[in-house]
Amino acid sequence: MNIIVCVKQVPDAKDVRLDPETNTLAREGVxxxxxxxxxxxxxxxxxxxxxxxxEVVVITMGPPQAEEMLRLAxxxxxxxxxxxxxxxxxxxxxxxxxxxxxxxIKTIGDFDxxxxxxxxxxxxxxxxxxxxAMRLDIPYTTCVQKIRESGSGALVVERMMDDGYDVLExxxxxxxxxxxxxNEPRVPSLKGKMRAKKAVITTLGAADINxxxxxxxxxxxxTQVVNVFxxxxxxxxxxxxxxxxxxxxxxxDKLIPFIQPGGNQ
Amino acid sequence: xxxxxxxxxxxxxxxxxxxxxxxxxVENGCxxxxxxxxxCGACVETCEVEALSLDIEKFAKTDISGWSGVLVYCEYREGxxxxxxxxxxxxxxxxxxxxxxxxxxxxxxxxxGDTAEKLIGYGADVVYRAEHExxxxxxxxxxxxxxxxxxxxxxxxxxxxxxxAIGRSFIPGVATTLNAGLTADCTQLSIREEDGALLQTRPAxxxxxxxxxxxxxxxxxxxxxxxxxxxxxxxxxxxxxxxVDTAVDATLFKNRVKVLETVIGAAADVNIQEADxxxxxxxxxxxxxxxxLIKKLADTVAAKVSASRAVVDAGWIPYPHQVGQTGKxxxxxxxxxxxxxxxxxxxxxxxxxxxxxxxxxxxxxxxxDIADYGIVGDLFEVIPKLISKIEERR
Numbered sequence: 109m110n111i112i113v114c115v116k117q118v119p120d121a122k123d124v125r126l127d128p129e130t131n132t133l134a135r136e137g138v139x140x141x142x143x144x145x146x147x148x149x150x151x152x153x154x155x156x157x158x159x160x161x162x163e164v165v166v167i168t169m170g171p172p173q174a175e176e177m178l179r180l181a182x183x184x185x186x187x188x189x190x191x192x193x194x195x196x197x198x199x200x201x202x203x204x205x206x207x208x209x210x211x212x213i214k215t216i217g218d219f220d221x222x223x224x225x226x227x228x229x230x231x232x233x234x235x236x237x238x239x240x241a242m243r244l245d246i247p248y249t250t251c252v253q254k255i256r257e258s259g260s261g262a263l264v265v266e267r268m269m270d271d272g273y274d275v276l277e278x279x280x281x282x283x284x285x286x287x288x289x290x291n292e293p294r295v296p297s298l299k300g301k302m303r304a305k306k307a308v309i310t311t312l313g314a315a316d317i318n319x320x321x322x323x324x325x326x327x328x329x330x331t332q333v334v335n336v337f338x339x340x341x342x343x344x345x346x347x348x349x350x351x352x353x354x355x356x357x358x359x360x361d362k363l364i365p366f367i368q369p370g371g372n373q
Numbered sequence: 374x375x376x377x378x379x380x381x382x383x384x385x386x387x388x389x390x391x392x393x394x395x396x397x398x399v400e401n402g403c404x405x406x407x408x409x410x411x412x413c414g415a416c417v418e419t420c421e422v423e424a425l426s427l428d429i430e431k432f433a434k435t436d437i438s439g440w441s442g443v444l445v446y447c448e449y450r451e452g453x454x455x456x457x458x459x460x461x462x463x464x465x466x467x468x469x470x471x472x473x474x475x476x477x478x479x480x481x482x483x484x485x486g487d488t489a490e491k492l493i494g495y496g497a498d499v500v501y502r503a504e505h506e507x508x509x510x511x512x513x514x515x516x517x518x519x520x521x522x523x524x525x526x527x528x529x530x531x532x533x534x535x536x537x538a539i540g541r542s543f544i545p546g547v548a549t550t551l552n553a554g555l556t557a558d559c560t561q562l563s564i565r566e567e568d569g570a571l572l573q574t575r576p577a578x579x580x581x582x583x584x585x586x587x588x589x590x591x592x593x594x595x596x597x598x599x600x601x602x603x604x605x606x607x608x609x610x611x612x613x614x615x616x617v618d619t620a621v622d623a624t625l626f627k628n629r630v631k632v633l634e635t636v637i638g639a640a641a642d643v644n645i646q647e648a649d650x651x652x653x654x655x656x657x658x659x660x661x662x663x664x665x666l667i668k669k670l671a672d673t674v675a676a677k678v679s680a681s682r683a684v685v686d687a688g689w690i691p692y693p694h695q696v697g698q699t700g701k702x703x704x705x706x707x708x709x710x711x712x713x714x715x716x717x718x719x720x721x722x723x724x725x726x727x728x729x730x731x732x733x734x735x736x737x738x739x740x741x742d743i744a745d746y747g748i749v750g751d752l753f754e755v756i757p758k759l760i761s762k763i764e765e766r767r
Contacts, residue, residue, distance in 0.1 A: 119578070144699055171409040199412030206549060229698055230578055233557040238513065238545035247514055247629035250542040253692070264633065268693065270538045270644045271451070274510070275634040282629070288699055289692040326412040330554030333413065335585040339576060342724060347736070347747040355748050356755065359730065360762045362746055366650060366707045366728070367674045367763070 109162040109258070111153040111221045112213060114240070115146040115181060117174040118230040142177045145225025147184075149286050151293040153223050154185035156258055163187045165216060169197055169208055175309050183296035183304035190216060194313040199326025202231075206239030208324055211317035213244065221263075222283040226251055234285070241283035248283040249276055253290055374428060375412055377404045381424035388416035388425060437530075440592035442477060443469040444529035446520060447492055448539055449482040450511060451637060456647055457535030459495045459605040461598055464562055465533055466496040466606060468571070471564045477501060477527065481519050483509035493614030496606045500614065501527070505621035510632035511539055517546040518626060523619065524551060529593050531571050533562075536597040537646070548595050554588030555595040558702070560602050560725065570594070580702075580721040600646050601704045602725075643677070643693040650676035650707045653696060653723075654684060657712015657733060657752055661689035666756050667711060673760045679703065681713045697722035711752050715740030732756065 119138045142150075153164045166181040168174050169192040178189035192212045200208060213219070222241070227234035234250065241248030249267050256275070257264040267274045268287055278284075296304070314324060322328055348355040384402035396410040404416075404425070417425045445465045447458035462478060469476040478497035480489055482504060489500040503519045516539075524532060524547065532547075534540040536558045548555035561574035565587065571594040574585045588594040645651055652671040654664055664678065671678045678694060685695040696703055698718035708726040713719060715731070715738055723729070724743060731744035732752050741747045748755055 173409065193408075195408060195410070198410050201554065202545070203549065203552070203554065231557075232577065233545075234541050235545035235548070235555060235557055238542065239549035242517070242546045242549040247627070248546070249513065249630065251538060268538065269450075269635075269637075270455075270646065272635070272637040272643075274632055275636065276512070277631045277633055279629045287692070330552070330588050330591040331556055331586050332589060333584050334572075334587050336413075336415075337583050337585075339580060339583050339724070342729075342743045342745075345741055345747070346745055347741060347749060352748075352750055352755065352758070355750075356758050356762055359746055359748060359759065360766055362728075363674065363707070363730070363763065364766060 109160040114224045147293040149223040179304040183300035201329035201331045202235035204328040210243040224285045237285040250285045378424045391419040437592045440530040442474045442529040443531045446534040457600040460603040462496040463605040464603040503619045507623045512630045513543040532593045532595045559596045648677040653679040655681040655713030
């Protein structure tokens, strides 16, 4: 089973803050990591390969620095990695990103399955996976929490819903996005690290994938960010005082309106 | 392209400081743009000598003049209308009125009963109803095909859907097919005065920043909208509207995905995004058994139970209960955090809650920074007392 895993390098969100004075992202000390959901997609791909054979190819669209993350992916079991990188891709929204990934995948070759994380934690959009599947004209399912069966030609998967889960049969080739419940990603092995060090990472630019210039990067993006601002501040630090009983009485006063029928409902 | 006018640039380095992506470096007295530039434009605004400029030649994807009206996808599953649907009709109505256009609703499913009439009572002028037995169970493929067809036919300028499991899954497919811009998880929608464009505001970076997004040169402008953020209109049984039954040609469905089973078990009350009140447990509960106490408090205040990542990872409670960056984003009226320290990833998932109560024995826990009411104490002592006092007061 040949599997392509789409990964993204993201800033570790716990470090990202908007400087309230300048309204720009404070970048001091922000580390780059592999998007957490993508780590689960990669792990699932490697497990499928271990069962069925085949090849796991990891791809990412990003700046040259993303190569480091691709080496990490190889150390975790991917066979090879492709970096899709070009200044012309800068500023891409999800529409332009899915276009670019589609062009790249067409260049890379045949596959049975594409795995993505449910969403990237920097944008939280969850839009690139479905967009990519539509462009490739393959079926897709998001939020997969379990692959029950993986025979030839089709998969049986559990897809997480708001009220439970659906069991789906999906014919291959297909695209799945996964949630973190699906597995526990492994840590890189020593052998993997050695392999990653030596691995040759292919880089593809806009010309290599025959991307139309009006469909990539910021010019190819239908959406555009026009304003960035900090979220409204919360008050906070209102710790109740008095004896525990007094504190609880005060709290109950505040809670009653929420729980009385017809109160604050 | 981001251009640096070398004659104007004085090498002051302000742009270097302002770049969120560390993509600018001043070399030999002039700004040099590196590979990690995302064309965000932050530097252009800060440059005091106007040496930086961003020229974007937008490729017009559609002729936007023919697109008019607001269309809302109203989610219907397992015999129920998703509550976000009527919230969307509320905001959709106000956007449509502002633009002086109609509001239509799309209802996809099978045996939807009087749901279409209900949608009119909540503000829709027209309901396009696509009923077919093949549409009883949601699949991205079929719902995509039906909604895409309706949008192509009616050409609305704005399309709204709930940011639910279903909406977030198939709406991106629709947008891609239509070459439309789509903004996920909006928490605020309004109309820009000068050109009538839809201003879509959403949290990014786990809620640490807010971004406003427009789709200038393409139509429709599409958004998924977070549940519980928009206000529904009061139901008005006298409102008049039209129900249009849409022919569904099932032979066009590709059927590459089959629903074998729908499991709505205990998980049914796990839809924490639709809850008005959440009682949430963290590591302070000490063991899976601790959740019995959380459950008891939740029952007392008619709430649902949620949790922090730490306790989900520990296996004390299943993943659908998880609030936060890698779980769900919630915005209930009341959130009672018990034994939760308040890691930024958790806070990102609940900070838009109306009222936050925190109970934690560590007075330095960061959860208190955002709490409206905090009690520093042992939750095993506080919660039982809280339960009995609430019961006394009823």
